[in-house]
Amino acid sequence: MDNCIFCKIIGGEIPSATIYEDDEFKVILDRFPSNIGHVLILPKKHYADIFEIDEEVAGRLFKLAVRVAKHMKEVLGLEAMNLVQNNGTMAGQTVHHFHLHLIPRYKDDEVSVKWEQLDLTDEQIAEVQAKLKL
Ligand code: 5GP
Numbered sequence: 054m055d056n057c058i059f060c061k062i063i064g065g066e067i068p069s070a071t072i073y074e075d076d077e078f079k080v081i082l083d084r085f086p087s088n089i090g091h092v093l094i095l096p097k098k099h100y101a102d103i104f105e106i107d108e109e110v111a112g113r114l115f116k117l118a119v120r121v122a123k124h125m126k127e128v129l130g131l132e133a134m135n136l137v138q139n140n141g142t143m144a145g146q147t148v149h150h151f152h153l154h155l156i157p158r159y160k161d162d163e164v165s166v167k168w169e170q171l172d173l174t175d176e177q178i179a180e181v182q183a184k185l186k187l
């Protein structure tokens with residue numbers, strides 16, 4: 054993808070602080086992190102988002118995420134972490150190449166991963182459940 058920043062990072066055209074790399078994935082530090090140690094896991098192949106990514110690739114990516122998260126916990130001495138993965142501009146995605154955020158959480162930090170909660174009735178929940186059942 055010609056205009057994709059992450060494809061350029063993967064291709065070596067744009068530098069990145071890489072902490073792990075294999076045939077299929079690159080793990081880098083976010084250039085504009087929400088917290089110290091904010092990591093991004095990128096598949097080397099370009100998939101725009103969750104709706105495009107290959108299921109098997111996503112499975113291997115998540116397996117790698119577990120490894121990276123445990124490593125981060127150990128070396129950064131973390132107790133908490135958020136995984137964030139945005140899909141589509143409306144959901145806050147700014148780089149349209151699938152990526153998973155691993156965001157370390159420290160006591161009293163100012164990272165916010167929050168939303169207002171809806172107070173649905175049981176009927177409304179049942180309606181959504183019926184619609185979404187796989
Ligand atoms: P999104 O908002 O799409 O979920 O996340 C994109 C992330 O990419 C942001 O957290 C942003 O800071 C990061 N980012 C944008 N440009 C660059 C870059 O050139 N290098 C690196 N390492 N991260 C970037």
Ligand code: ZN
Nearest residue numbers: 057060099150
């Ligand atoms: Zn790309």
